[in-house]
Amino acid sequence: MKLAIIDANILTCMGLQRIIEDIIPIAEISIFPSFEEMVINHPEDFMHYFVSSGIYFEHAQYFISQPHRSIVLVYGDNYPRLSGLLTLNVCQSEKRLIKELLSLYGRMSQNPRNHPDADRKNRDGGDSHDTFMHEKSGAVLSPRETEVAILLAKGYINKEIADHLSISLTTVISHRKNIMEKLHARSLADIIIYVVMNGLIRIEEL
Numbered sequence: 001m002k003l004a005i006i007d008a009n010i011l012t013c014m015g016l017q018r019i020i021e022d023i024i025p026i027a028e029i030s031i032f033p034s035f036e037e038m039v040i041n042h043p044e045d046f047m048h049y050f051v052s053s054g055i056y057f058e059h060a061q062y063f064i065s066q067p068h069r070s071i072v073l074v075y076g077d078n079y080p081r082l083s084g085l086l087t088l089n090v091c092q093s094e095k096r097l098i099k100e101l102l103s104l105y106g107r108m109s110q111n112p113r114n115h116p117d118a119d120r121k122n123r124d125g126g127d128s129h130d131t132f133m134h135e136k137s138g139a140v141l142s143p144r145e146t147e148v149a150i151l152l153a154k155g156y157i158n159k160e161i162a163d164h165l166s167i168s169l170t171t172v173i174s175h176r177k178n179i180m181e182k183l184h185a186r187s188l189a190d191i192i193i194y195v196v197m198n199g200l201i202r203i204e205e206l
């Protein structure tokens with residue numbers, strides 16, 4: 001799965017690239033600071049374009065012709081509203097950004113028009129979501145660790161988890177350490193992605 005991030009803001013590109021790689025490990029992500037650089041790199045090969053609002057509207061004719069491939073990166077809620085336009089607000093907390101990305105990914109995965117490589121996907125017998133589930137399921141959490149992971153994803157702090165599960169704060173901290181190690185998680189964001197992508201909670205519960 002090839003994805004393109006088109007934005008002159010390199011920090012936005014790098015942060016978004018990391019989160020997308022966590023959600024879709026098989027994704028091959030290319031970063032372009034301009035539309036011109038993207039179009040000389042076989043744009044037809046990209047399944048989706050994550051494109052800054054400025055670049056999108058400068059080259060609207062191209063992206064409007066690719067409505068199911070284009071996701072517009074916006075900074076806050078003040079942007080022109082267009083019917084059917086997929087947007088991603090990059091000016092929000094990491095947890096909310098991940099929630100939006102997971103929701104977007106779910107919608108995109110259900111639409112066959114998004115997949116220029118649909119034949120290959122069918123031959124492989126699965127999609128990127130299946131691959132993610134398989135890879136992450138290799139690090140199996142214990143039932144109690146799963147409970148802790150779910151509560152962490154929902155926003156509970158250590159003390160609240162201890163009270164909710166009637167265990168000590170030290171035990172919660174130990175479980176949290178084990179979860180991070182088993183999932184090779186770098187932050188809470190990785191735990192959120194794990195519990196949602198493995199069907200342990202719904203996106204709406206975050």
